[in-house]
Amino acid sequence: MRYTTAGESHGPQLTAIIEGIPAGLMVSVEQINADLKRRQQGYGRGNRMKIESDQVQITSGIRHQKTLGSPITLQVTNRDYAHWDEIMSPTAEATAANSVRQVTKPRPGHADLVGGEKYQHADLRNVLERSSARETTMRVAVGSLCKQLLQAIGVEVLGFVQQLGTVKADLTKLPKISNLKALAAVTNASDVRTYDAAAAAEMHSLIDQTKKAGDTLGGVVEVLATGLPVGLGSYVSADTKLDAKLAQAIISINAFKGVEFGDGFSLADHPGSQDMDEIFYSETKGFYRGSDHLGGFEGGMTNGMPLVIKGVMKPIPTLYKPLRSVDIHTKEAYVANVERSDTTAVPAAAVVAEAMVAITLAQAVLAKFDADALPRLQTQVKAYHDELAQY
Ligand SMILES: Cc1cc2nc3c(=O)[nH]c(=O)nc-3n(C[C@H](O)[C@H](O)[C@H](O)COP(=O)(O)O)c2cc1C
Numbered sequence: 130m131r132y133t134t135a136g137e138s139h140g141p142q143l144t145a146i147i148e149g150i151p152a153g154l155m156v157s158v159e160q161i162n163a164d165l166k167r168r169q170q171g172y173g174r175g176n177r178m179k180i181e182s183d184q185v186q187i188t189s190g191i192r193h194q195k196t197l198g199s200p201i202t203l204q205v206t207n208r209d210y211a212h213w214d215e216i217m218s219p220t221a222e223a224t225a226a227n228s229v230r231q232v233t234k235p236r237p238g239h240a241d242l243v244g245g246e247k248y249q250h251a252d253l254r255n256v257l258e259r260s261s262a263r264e265t266t267m268r269v270a271v272g273s274l275c276k277q278l279l280q281a282i283g284v285e286v287l288g289f290v291q292q293l294g295t296v297k298a299d300l301t302k303l304p305k306i307s308n309l310k311a312l313a314a315v316t317n318a319s320d321v322r323t324y325d326a327a328a329a330a331e332m333h334s335l336i337d338q339t340k341k342a343g344d345t346l347g348g349v350v351e352v353l354a355t356g357l358p359v360g361l362g363s364y365v366s367a368d369t370k371l372d373a374k375l376a377q378a379i380i381s382i383n384a385f386k387g388v389e390f391g392d393g394f395s396l397a398d399h400p401g402s403q404d405m406d407e408i409f410y411s412e413t414k415g416f417y418r419g420s421d422h423l424g425g426f427e428g429g430m431t432n433g434m435p436l437v438i439k440g441v442m443k444p445i446p447t448l449y450k451p452l453r454s455v456d457i458h459t460k461e462a463y464v465a466n467v468e469r470s471d472t473t474a475v476p477a478a479a480v481v482a483e484a485m486v487a488i489t490l491a492q493a494v495l496a497k498f499d500a501d502a503l504p505r506l507q508t509q510v511k512a513y514h515d516e517l518a519q520y
């Protein structure tokens with residue numbers, strides 16, 4: 130399964146084309162729209178989210194709510210384009226407004242300067258329009274479809290916020306990972322998308338203070354996945370390791386700078402006797418582990434324990450109290466351009482991370498089992514589970 134997205138942040142629309150989803154999957158458009166809404170919510174976002182109301186349109190690959198096996202096209206309109214058509218029209222000639230409103234003072238931490246140098250753009254708007262995380266809308270739409278496919282074989286995926294700025298959710302309050310539905314109910318009800326109400330209140334006031342100061346915040350998101358078949362991915366070659374592919378998927382999200390599996394960097398704090406997940410066997414469960422310090426991976430393969438992956442998001446680079454920069458035309462020192470911006474987008478990024486994990490897991494499932502038709506895929510997954518139960 131492969132997909133691509135297209136679209137500029139203030140252009141007419143966003144598009145995704147997905148190829149390789151099996152035929153016969155019932156698709157809920159409501160579920161895709163609900164995930165798009167989850168990505169739009171989140172305390173600390175800027176005014177753009179008041180303008181947009183992301184709704185997917187499906188224009189190919191699905192007939193009477195069921196996938197056909199052919200490429201699926203998803204589209205989301207940018208409502209803000211109505212305010213930008215003179216600046217962003219794909220077809221009209223440039224007007225005087227375009228030269229007056231050129232972006233020439235690159236923002237430190239955004240793609241502006243390097244993108245301008247690399248693509249020879251004199252107007253850095255040509256960079257920021259595509260480097261904007263507006264693009265993650267389509268990843269969430271694709272991820273929502275992938276979650277529906279994964280649910281059809283018993284796999285659930287959920288992303289939430291573990292830390293916002295310096296405020297950390299209390300891990301001892303995390304509901305049981307085996308009950309992702311309960312955790313989803315708690316985190317979806319929170320506008321900072323965390324499970325710890327006391328931490329959520331602190332996150333709110335930190336966001337308020339930071340916004341007042343013209344500054345921005347990053348944080349840590351966590352994604353869990355349950356019900357995964359044992360043995361997705363492989364140890365045999367560097368490019369078959371599924372944990373490596375998941376790390377790439379997380380780091381591909383705008384502003385993500387680090388990734389951890391299970392206990393992650395703190396694995397270094399303990400001797401091996403405390404970090405390995407010991408192996409047990411029972412007639413009913415088969416082989417199982419007593420813990421999940423390694424986040425569900427051994428040898429680049431899923432080991433049947435929940436997948437636990439975390440990613441760190443740096444603070445938003447655009448500051449209302451802008452940082453020092455240099456005008457690319459005059460070479461004079463200035464403060465950077467101020468675009469309308471979020472104070473923090475960690476709650477939204479948790480939904481994007483969930484989508485990226487769902488896409489990567491769906492790709493692994495479709496590489497291992499039948500990818501033509503869902504009923505055959507389901508039969509194969511069941512036969513595989515039955516076979517492993519006899520191992
Ligand atoms: C959901 C989401 C919303 C974001 N919103 C903004 C924003 O409003 N302003 C901004 O400067 N960066 C924002 N970012 C981060 C930039 O897109 C990102 O820093 C930029 O593309 C440069 O890429 P890099 O940080 O990965 O190097 C957002 C990121 C995400 C995931």
Ligand SMILES: C=C(O[C@@H]1CC(C(=O)O)=C[C@@H](OP(=O)(O)O)[C@H]1O)C(=O)O
Pocket residue numbers: 138175176177178181260261262263266383468469470471
């Ligand atoms: C549009 C979205 O996020 C945008 C991501 C973003 C950036 O630089 O990444 C900058 C802002 O764009 P604008 O200047 O239009 O407000 C955010 O709003 C979105 O998430 O849908």
